[in-house]
Amino acid sequence: xxxxxxxxKLTSRKFxxxxxxxxxxxxxxxxxxxxxxxxxxxxxxxxxxxxGYVIGEGLADAGNASGEGTGTAGE
Numbered sequence: 601x602x603x604x605x606x607x608x609k610l611t612s613r614k615f616x617x618x619x620x621x622x623x624x625x626x627x628x629x630x631x632x633x634x635x636x637x638x639x640x641x642x643x644x645x646x647x648x649x650x651x652g653y654v655i656g657e658g659l660a661d662a663g664n665a666s667g668e669g670t671g672t673a674g675e
Contacts, residue, residue, distance in 0.1 A: 607655055607659070610651055610652070610655060611651070611652045611655050611656060613648070613652075616644065616645060616648035616652075617645075619644060619648075620640075620641045620644040620645055620648075621641075623637075623640055623641070623644060624637040624638070624640060624641045625637075627640060
């Protein structure tokens with residue numbers, strides 16, 4: 601059985617677009633206003649941007665930590 605690569609999933613734009621689309625359509629299907637669905641979709645995508653940035657920076661920092669001490673003075 602294959603393991604799910606959660607880091608890759610959480611940084612995938614396709615994944616977050618799918619989640620936002622599903623939630624938006626669910627809101628409309630349950631009788632919510634399209635304006636509410638649009639706002640929720642925007643919030644999900646904004647959150648996805650933050651999550652992707654944080655994970656990406658964390659991975660970059662982890663990669664730089666392995667080479668720590670090789671930089672120039674003052675960094």
